[in-house]
Amino acid sequence: MLFNSIEFGIFLPIVFLLYWAMSKNVKAQNMFLLAASYFFYGWWDWRYLSLVLLCSITNYSAGVLMMKTNAQKRRRLILTVCCLVSFGVLGVFKYYDFFVTSFVDAFSMLGIHLQAKTLHLILPVGISFYTFHTLSYTIDVYRRKFEPTRDVVSFFLFVSIFPLAMAGPIERATNLLPQIYRRRTFDYDLAVDGMRQILWGLFKKMVIADNCAALANELFNNSATYSGSSLVLGAVFFTFQIYGDFSGYSDMALGIGKLLGFRFLQNFRFPYFSRDIAEFWRRWHISLNTWFRDYLYIPLGGSRGTKGQVVRNTFIIFLVSGFWHGANWTFVCWGAYHAVLFLPVILSGKNRKHTDTVAEGKRLPSLKELFQMAFTFVLVVFGWILFRAENITHVWSCISGIFSASLFTRPTVHVGGSEITLLFIAIFMLIEWLNRDKQQGLQLDNIKSPVVRGVIYFTLILIIWAFGGQHETFIYFQF
Amino acid sequence: MKKFLIKVSVYIVLLIAGAFTLQYILEKKIKQVNLDGQTWNIFSSKISSDVIISGNSRAADDFSPQILDSVLHINSYNFGMHGQPFPVQLVRFKLFEKYNQKPKLIIHSVDFFTLSQGYRFNMRQFSPYLHEDLLRDGLRKMGATEAELNIPLWFYASGWRLILEVFTRPSTPDFGHKGYVEKDLNWDGAKFDKVLSGDSLAAKREPEVVALFDSYLSYCKENDIQVILVYTPQYIKATEFTKNWDGEMQLYHDFAKKYDIPFLDYTHDAICNDITYFYNATHLNKKGAELFTLKLANDIKKNLPIKKKCVPLH
Numbered sequence: 029m030l031f032n033s034i035e036f037g038i039f040l041p042i043v044f045l046l047y048w049a050m051s052k053n054v055k056a057q058n059m060f061l062l063a064a065s066y067f068f069y070g071w072w073d074w075r076y077l078s079l080v081l082l083c084s085i086t087n088y089s090a091g092v093l094m095m096k097t098n099a100q101k102r103r104r105l106i107l108t109v110c111c112l113v114s115f116g117v118l119g120v121f122k123y124y125d126f127f128v129t130s131f132v133d134a135f136s137m138l139g140i141h142l143q144a145k146t147l148h149l150i151l152p153v154g155i156s157f158y159t160f161h162t163l164s165y166t167i168d169v170y171r172r173k174f175e176p177t178r179d180v181v182s183f184f185l186f187v188s189i190f191p192l193a194m195a196g197p198i199e200r201a202t203n204l205l206p207q208i209y210r211r212r213t214f215d216y217d218l219a220v221d222g223m224r225q226i227l228w229g230l231f232k233k234m235v236i237a238d239n240c241a242a243l244a245n246e247l248f249n250n251s252a253t254y255s256g257s258s259l260v261l262g263a264v265f266f267t268f269q270i271y272g273d274f275s276g277y278s279d280m281a282l283g284i285g286k287l288l289g290f291r292f293l294q295n296f297r298f299p300y301f302s303r304d305i306a307e308f309w310r311r312w313h314i315s316l317n318t319w320f321r322d323y324l325y326i327p328l329g330g331s332r333g334t335k336g337q338v339v340r341n342t343f344i345i346f347l348v349s350g351f352w353h354g355a356n357w358t359f360v361c362w363g364a365y366h367a368v369l370f371l372p373v374i375l376s377g378k379n380r381k382h383t384d385t386v387a388e389g390k391r392l393p394s395l396k397e398l399f400q401m402a403f404t405f406v407l408v409v410f411g412w413i414l415f416r417a418e419n420i421t422h423v424w425s426c427i428s429g430i431f432s433a434s435l436f437t438r439p440t441v442h443v444g445g446s447e448i449t450l451l452f453i454a455i456f457m458l459i460e461w462l463n464r465d466k467q468q469g470l471q472l473d474n475i476k477s478p479v480v481r482g483v484i485y486f487t488l489i490l491i492i493w494a495f496g497g498q499h500e501t502f503i504y505f506q507f
Numbered sequence: 508m509k510k511f512l513i514k515v516s517v518y519i520v521l522l523i524a525g526a527f528t529l530q531y532i533l534e535k536k537i538k539q540v541n542l543d544g545q546t547w548n549i550f551s552s553k554i555s556s557d558v559i560i561s562g563n564s565r566a567a568d569d570f571s572p573q574i575l576d577s578v579l580h581i582n583s584y585n586f587g588m589h590g591q592p593f594p595v596q597l598v599r600f601k602l603f604e605k606y607n608q609k610p611k612l613i614i615h616s617v618d619f620f621t622l623s624q625g626y627r628f629n630m631r632q633f634s635p636y637l638h639e640d641l642l643r644d645g646l647r648k649m650g651a652t653e654a655e656l657n658i659p660l661w662f663y664a665s666g667w668r669l670i671l672e673v674f675t676r677p678s679t680p681d682f683g684h685k686g687y688v689e690k691d692l693n694w695d696g697a698k699f700d701k702v703l704s705g706d707s708l709a710a711k712r713e714p715e716v717v718a719l720f721d722s723y724l725s726y727c728k729e730n731d732i733q734v735i736l737v738y739t740p741q742y743i744k745a746t747e748f749t750k751n752w753d754g755e756m757q758l759y760h761d762f763a764k765k766y767d768i769p770f771l772d773y774t775h776d777a778i779c780n781d782i783t784y785f786y787n788a789t790h791l792n793k794k795g796a797e798l799f800t801l802k803l804a805n806d807i808k809k810n811l812p813i814k815k816k817c818v819p820l821h
Contacts, residue, residue, distance in 0.1 A: 034654050034658075048508060214508045214511070216508075216510060216511050219511050220511070220514075223515075444668075448667070482518075485518070486521075486522075486525070489522065493660060493663075493664055494663075494664075494665070494666060494667040494670060495665070495667050496664060496665050497665060498665065
């Protein structure tokens with residue numbers, strides 16, 4: 029059940045009405061939301077609910093067991109077992125085949141031919157998200173940053189709450205569990221903001237991402253037949269596809285959360301207006317990057333220590349982040365590429381130079397800012413080629429295609445719609461630019477007239493209807 | 508909460524009203540412009556032809572009703588539909604029958620694509636007629652969703668090109684000459700060269716559609732509708748490149764034998780060797796279509812007396 033499907037269009041209003049009908053009883057509300065979340069997840073494949081349950085039981089039990097002991101060794105053992113179970117499940121379903129085939133390939137290069145026994149398991153949707161989501165709780169409990177819960181329903185709801193179940197944002201127990209415990213009352217302004225965010229997310233997904241997807245797929249799938257300039261265009265289309273797709277999904281998730289009275293963590297903050305790569309990573313997939321920062325990078329020493337340690341830590345975090353995205357060397361290379369880009373910034377101590385909003389209080393950026401944003405954007409676009417390619421050979425074929433004489437020819441795409449898609453990208457970026465200091469692109473606080481707001485909503489709906497691309501699934505569901 | 512629900516309800520009502528209005532305007536325009544080069548004027552009950560030419564694009568492009576009429580002194584109409592296999596052709600035939608007089612003769616163009624299942628192709632041409640149950644059932648088999656069939660404007664989602672087209676094209680109440688639009692084009696073998704670089708062409712056949720075709724021929728026989736099966740000329744290399752050719756042809760011969768109807772096979776006619784008669788490997792151009800239709804008309808005149816008297820063209 030995708031957020032932009034008709035099934036979800038039926039599911040959400042029913043859940044919304046029943047959920048608020050029991051607003052006087054938070055336990056009933058949580059119970060109902062848990063049932064709705066399991067129904068939502070089970071709609072995709074009910075068998076994989078068992079993995080959600082396993083993850084919930086393991087981490088809940090770990091919390092309870094840690095509550096009962098003060099012995100550090102025992103607490104560490106509980107945490108280790110819990111991590112082994114959680115990462116074990118993730119490893120089997122997501123990485124087993126990759127490791128087996130990689131080992132076989134490595135040995136065959138040495139002349140030793142082994143028989144690969146792969147499992148060909150279907151990757152359960154959202155497994156990387158809910159594994160990380162849940163582990164944040166256990167680690168925080170271990171670190172005594174958070175009191176473990178005995179409330180089974182609340183904890184199980186925290187693991188599987190349906191707006192976040194498939195593709196995040198990766199929530200923190202410190203943010204979400206307290207919201208689950210307390211009684212929620214309907215907040216009109218929050219719900220209206222949520223509706224706007226859902227609409228904006230739909231626009232990003234269906235108009236920007238889905239249209240870009242058709243063009244990027246054509247260009248990447250037939251990269252050998254296209255000129256260098258066309259491949260650059262393909263990389264640009266993928267750049268907006270992945271942003272529209274994932275941030276659109278996140279917007280919808282946050283919007284649905286607001287309808288239900290929750291405030292989830294912001295996952296994107298206009299990343300393509302970043303002035304350097306460090307700023308990009310503070311604005312892109314924030315929930316995952318802060319997770320890695322808090323639970324991997326800082327425990328490793330972060331940016332403290334010798335330069336060698338900083339280099340090591342930077343590479344570890346980016347390689348792991350790349351690997352998190354999927355069992356493919358292309359993702360690892362993408363992570364390594366970003367580590368290389370990040371290193372000069374962190375080693376020169378300039379990684380926190382741009383923590384404000386670009387051109388704050390101004391309509392236009394300065395020439396310097398414009399150049400910085402353009403340069404960062406080009407670096408990011410190049411990185412997406414590694415991310416999008418099917419394998420390392422494909423990466424090489426795309427890059428060598430780009431850096432050829434045909435780079436200076438007029439780009440062509442053998443399927444229609446590139447001009448209109450570029451026009452929508454331009455409009456989209458303009459709207460994002462105008463709202464770059466806000467939480468989301470369709471925050472209409474400064475428009476007082478309800479008629480004008482209504483016209484904006486209907487125009488967006490009309491655009492989504494007429495210009496929405498072919499129904500593509502969300503990219504991040506595969507992660 | 509109440510304020511929120513009222514506001515959302517108002518928006519929903521406005522959306523639904525807007526959707527129905529826009530749907531009405533779009534459908535009216537689509538009917539006027541004969542989208543996808545198809546004629547759907549069967550609903551107006553104005554077609555008095557008692558000879559119909561049925562089939563896919565090879566029927567649409569290869570048969571000139573004007574030539575058939577002049578040689579055979581009949582009143583024919585070309586109902587060829589681009590890209591549509593038999594299940595959709597049958598829907599159109601049934602709808603024709605519902606709104607017009609029963610035909611006396613059907614010249615049915617068959618080929619290696621006829622007996623395959625319908626798929627989502629040029630679906631938009633059907634959109635103004637979704638109130639027809641026959642069409643709805645046919646579209647379901649082609650893969651149309653319930654949302655497309657029942658929710659206003661859903662059928663036109665992502666359809667900005669369509670909207671642009673229907674509002675910029677001039678109205679064309681009658682399409683071509685009795686359904687036939689001549690293709691004054693020269694040979695373009697680019698696509699076929701690509702096909703030739705592959706393994707082979709394969710005739711597509713679905714048992715369900717074969718059974719449907721059988722029941723259609725049976726219905727025609729029971730209702731005294733004369734049927735002539737015709738395999739129109741195609742470029743000889745395409746024929747030679749089709750791997751299950753003999754089996755496919757045998758099936759049509761078997762049908763002809765079972766229902767005692769003629770099957771005219773032009774796939775080894777002299778036309779097939781000359782690319783100047785084709786615009787691609789499976790479609791005749793104007794020159795080829797005129798020559799072929801003349802041949803067909805003369806063959807019918809000489810060898811196949813039309814059983815029932817058909818109304819001549821006025």
